[in-house]
Amino acid sequence: MISPSTRDDNHPIDIHMRNIHNANPDIKIHTVVSVDMDYDHDKAMAIPLGEVSDEQLLAEVARRNLDLHDKITDSLVKETYNLGDPIGIGASGEVLLATHRTNHTKFACKIVRKNSSMNDAQSMSTEIEIMKRVRHRNVVSMYELYETPKCLWIILELVDSGDLLTHLATIDEHSEKLAARFIKQVFHGLHYLHSLGIVHRDIKLDNILLNHEGMIKIADFGLSALVRLGESGYDPDESKKRKSYRELHEMWGTKEYFAPEIINQAYGPQADVWAVGCILFEILCGRHAFPHEPGEDNHSHYARIKKGALDFNKSGWKNVSNGAKELVKMLLTIDPNERLSASEALLHPWIKLSHFHAHGGASVDDEKDPHSNLPLVEAHQILKMRFNERTKKKKKMTHAHD
Numbered sequence: 001m002i003s004p005s006t007r008d009d010n011h012p013i014d015i016h017m018r019n020i021h022n023a024n025p026d027i028k029i030h031t032v033v034s035v036d037m038d039y040d041h042d043k044a045m046a047i048p049l050g051e052v053s054d055e056q057l058l059a060e061v062a063r064r065n066l067d068l069h070d071k072i073t074d075s076l077v078k079e080t081y082n083l084g085d086p087i088g089i090g091a092s093g094e095v096l097l098a099t100h101r102t103n104h105t106k107f108a109c110k111i112v113r114k115n116s117s118m119n120d121a122q123s124m125s126t127e128i129e130i131m132k133r134v135r136h137r138n139v140v141s142m143y144e145l146y147e148t149p150k151c152l153w154i155i156l157e158l159v160d161s162g163d164l165l166t167h168l169a170t171i172d173e174h175s176e177k178l179a180a181r182f183i184k185q186v187f188h189g190l191h192y193l194h195s196l197g198i199v200h201r202d203i204k205l206d207n208i209l210l211n212h213e214g215m216i217k218i219a220d221f222g223l224s225a226l227v228r229l230g231e232s233g234y235d236p237d238e239s240k241k242r243k244s245y246r247e248l249h250e251m252w253g254t255k256e257y258f259a260p261e262i263i264n265q266a267y268g269p270q271a272d273v274w275a276v277g278c279i280l281f282e283i284l285c286g287r288h289a290f291p292h293e294p295g296e297d298n299h300s301h302y303a304r305i306k307k308g309a310l311d312f313n314k315s316g317w318k319n320v321s322n323g324a325k326e327l328v329k330m331l332l333t334i335d336p337n338e339r340l341s342a343s344e345a346l347l348h349p350w351i352k353l354s355h356f357h358a359h360g361g362a363s364v365d366d367e368k369d370p371h372s373n374l375p376l377v378e379a380h381q382i383l384k385m386r387f388n389e390r391t392k393k394k395k396k397m398t399h400a401h402d
């Protein structure tokens with residue numbers, strides 16, 4: 001695995017207690033934004049990550065009356081946050097609702113256990129490095145991070161309306177306009193990540209969250225890679241040049257969304273674009289582009305992905321515009337060099353002529369509107385069914401835990 005970038009090792013945000021006299025090396029607090037600050041996404045995004053100094057951190061430690069000779073335990077997190085109900089569960093751990101005890105702001109607290117077989121030290125440290133860097137309206141922001149000997153407690157902005165599958169399954173009517181609005185925001189977030197050298201590697205419906213305004217937030221950097229800018233030609237400024245980067249090798253992520261080059265174990269950021277293509281396919285017709293059929297072995301599943309054959313003949317595609325199908329093809333193009341990059345996808349008319357408005361309402365000139373006006377009834381039904389199946393599975397999982 002590519003080790004985390006060291007391009008800004010002296011980044012002042014990388015505040016560890018090792019900088020503090022007599023510190024216990026087990027204790028690390030990474031503070032991104034002062035706890036006193038009312039959490040305001042726009043304001044938070046305006047703060048360059050480097051602006052938190054060691055002095056500010058020391059002041060924070062003093063303010064909280066921390067005894068640096070004591071091992072920080074989970075109780076420190078609980079001193080600052082009131083931990084509430086679980087709001088999500090994933091492979092790496094659970095996510096709880098967390099309310100700040102003094103300013104009552106609500107957050108999500110992702111708890112990653114260090115001793116779990118799912119969480120290796122390298123990917124945990126990469127997740128931290130990434131979360132410290134990202135600040136974009138379409139990517140989940142980290143607010144604070146507590147690291148104790150056993151766990152990481154990642155305090156994240158709360159994204160309060162569930163994931164994309166939940167949203168699509170519970171809306172009254174599903175449409176292409178809506179799909180375009182979501183996919184556009186995913187590409188905005190993805191372009192930002194790729195320009196920082198972050199390859200997400202697990203883009204799928206479950207990791208695309210929505211807030212109450214219907215704004216998309218890309219979540220879950222547990223499997224992500226951080227590429228050193230400039231390494232093997234990784235160009236931070238030109239997405240065209242990044243297309244030929246192929247230095248990632250692990251087959252990580254979720255099978256249905258694997259790009260052909262992941263199966264060949266030499267890939268880069270374009271693999272995320274393929275995954276967005278899979279999502280677009282999925283939300284337009286309800287089914288996976290490359291489903292793993294029951295009983296099928298990986299070999300034949302991967303062979304189908306590498307062939308890349310797309311079936312637009314199923315009835316669900318009848319109401320879908322040609323522009324949407326064209327974009328699906330351009331994203332699910334086998335050769336990563338030929339595939340659109342995230343920034344090129346933003347220029348495709350089906351994406352470009354889509355406008356995000358909080359609480360819905362699109363305003364595209366009717367004549368220019370590339371989106372079909374017909375509701376996506378069949379896709380909607382299938383997505384509802386899949387959502388119900390997933391809810392049942394999750395319930396079973398929770399009971400198994402009890």
Ligand SMILES: Nc1ncnc2c1ncn2[C@@H]1O[C@H](COP(=O)(O)OP(=O)(O)O)[C@@H](O)[C@H]1O
Binds near residue numbers: 089090207219220
């Ligand atoms: N910031 C957040 N706000 C609200 N819910 C979240 C947030 N982050 C994660 N979740 C919920 O918790 C689930 C698991 O979190 P995720 O980061 O995807 O962990 P994992 O690596 O275990 O999949 C998500 O699918 C989502 O439902």
Ligand SMILES: [Mg+2]
Binds near residue numbers: 206207220
């Ligand atoms: Mg996840």
